[in-house]
Amino acid sequence: MEPLDAFRHLLAAVPSRPRETVALDDACGRVLAGDLIAPHDVPPFSRAAMDGYAVRAQDVAGCSPEHPLSLRVTGRSAMGDLPTGGPGAGEAWEIATGAPMPSGADAVVPVEWTRRAGGAVLVRRPANAGRNVGPAGEDLRRGQVALRAGTPLRAQEVAIVAALGLDRVEVIPPPRVALVSTGDELVPPGAPLRPGTIYNSTLAALIAEVRHAGGRVTSAVGCVPDDEVAIARAIEDGLREAPDVLLTTGGVSVGTPDLLPEVWRRLGAEKIVGRIGMKPGGPFFAGRLGSALVISLSGSPAACLTAYHLLVRPCLLRLAGRRAVVRPLVPVVVVDGYPKPADVTRVLWARLEGHSAPFPASLRATQRPGVLSTLALANGIIILPRGSGPLARGDRAWALRTDWPEEGETLEIPQASPAAGGGPPAVSIVGHAEVGKTTLVEGLLRHLAARGVRAAAVKHASHGFDAQVPQKDSARLRRAGAEGVAVVGPGGLLWMEEGEPALADLLAFLGSRPCDLILVEGYKEGPLPKVEVLGAGDAPALTPARGLIAVVAREAGPAGGAAPTGGVPWFRADDLEGLLVFLLTHLRVPSRTVSR
DSSP states (O other): OOHHHHHHHHHHTOOOOOOEEEEGGGOTTSEEOSOEEOSSOBSSSOEESSSEEEEOGGGSTTOOSSSOEEEEEEEEEOTTOOOSSOOOTTEEEEEOTTOBOOTTOOEEEEGGGEEEETTEEEEOSOOOTTTTEEOTTSSBOTTOEEEOTTOBOOHHHHHHHHHTTOSEEEEEOOOEEEEEEEOTTEEOTTSOOOTTOEEOHHHHHHHHHHHHTTOEEEEEEEEEOSOHHHHHHHHHHHHTTOOSEEEEESSOSSSTTOOHHHHHHHHTOEEEEOOOSEETTOOEEEEEETTEEEEEEOSSHHHHHHHIIIIIHHHHHHHTTOSOOBOOEEEEEESSOBOOOOSSEEEEEEEEOSSSSSEEEEEOSOOOTTOHHHHHHOOEEEEEOTTOOOBOTTOEEEEEETTSOOOBSSOOOOOOOSOGGGOOOEEEEEOSTTSSHHHHHHHHHHHHHHTTOOEEEEEOOTTOOGGGSTTSHHHHHHHTTOSEEEEEETTEEEEEESSOOOHHHHHHHHHTSSOSEEEEEOOTTSSSOEEEEOOTTOOOOOOGGGTEEEEEESSOOSGGGBOTTTTOBEEETTOHHHHHHHHHHHTTOOOOOOOO
């Protein structure tokens, strides 16, 4: 089974959870069970945003340091009291930050703009109505959704609950998890090693991961021998604790000591997912036994934790009530390469550096699944889809940030790096018909030429082109049996071969020419990074997982300049220079800038 299918099957198997009510002091770290609606405005009254004087804005209009206005101080608004009355014409009230605004006052003059003179205050700067005033409901309006169901409650969210006046809150119970670790070779930490044995590091890592995901470990049995009866007994003991999930490690592959598939069959587990087309982490089983979700992982640390992060942790988070269960997918530039092609989905642990995308990603010197040092240095997981070639230094890929909190609800496997074969980088310009793709490519080519960057262009003519018209001489020569036809003239060279070449072959051919960058119009489903051109009112059809790196639109992009999916940058169609700088940086095109 492919990893994406396994992910979907597992999340679909997560049952709905009950709710429980906890005291506010115990809510941090839990997940909100239902939407919280504000029963009143927060704050419930207008308040001063600065220390100073509450005034009527019309009374201080026109004042200046050279011509201050004098107001009589006739009252004071303090924290914790709702004032009665307020300043009249030509009057001011003392007020502290956060204190309720007195009636009649509509602005606060900061104390720094004033000078006290006995029972009066001299105001040296005007304050418009609303200046330095926080209105009632500034934070939350009555009836507004304050927090959504599925929100993890941090200190910030707990403060919101308290601001609503609630001392108890409904949350989802944390998932209860039992663990069983199998293997004749395992010895618990603290015990002496016998010849041929190793310490059980995988169980220790899983216990830590489960707790980090907010789960409660109900039992953890390690070093169960490779014996069907012993394994079955350990599983049955774990199930007596009524866990939501029972995790096992080891014994799940196809070797002689790998007994878990048979144990699950004998115990009557209903299979959900079997072996996955993924390295490492392919040995896998998930099913349902009674009310528990049962999952078996590889016993090797990297393989176990790979499957855990991609498949198991999202299940635990969903069981805990969270909506967001997938960590952010970010673009990376490979620093040291990886020599093997991906015959199945290949997962590589990596160290991501830097503070902005694309992040330099160092692959560890070894990616063997039993090597712990790889994991200790890693903070990301590079995912290469099945069929991807080896990664060379400078190639681009996508990685899950394991040190960032979850943001998404679905897992997407990104397409392969475009820089295969060591040729010049290439980018696809894609979009619907008549949205201006050719115009964009034309404009980019002019700007590239002005910078001294050598660029080639590919036009995907899905309906054929003029030289293929049967009456043309070039077409007649092809029909006569020529392997290829070169049409040469003062305007240049056109080379024709039978059939549409594979994009990789075409890029390899262009890469043999003097070229720094290849602009490809079309190939929306190809492996290249993509710039999507939008028509009026269109939304992006692609995502970063399908290679999207930028969006070009006639209008300005969404608020903040980022697309609603994946955080890719938006550019106006007339901002060719901005798009060009982004592409040259993102694709690491050699700089050949010339003076203009």
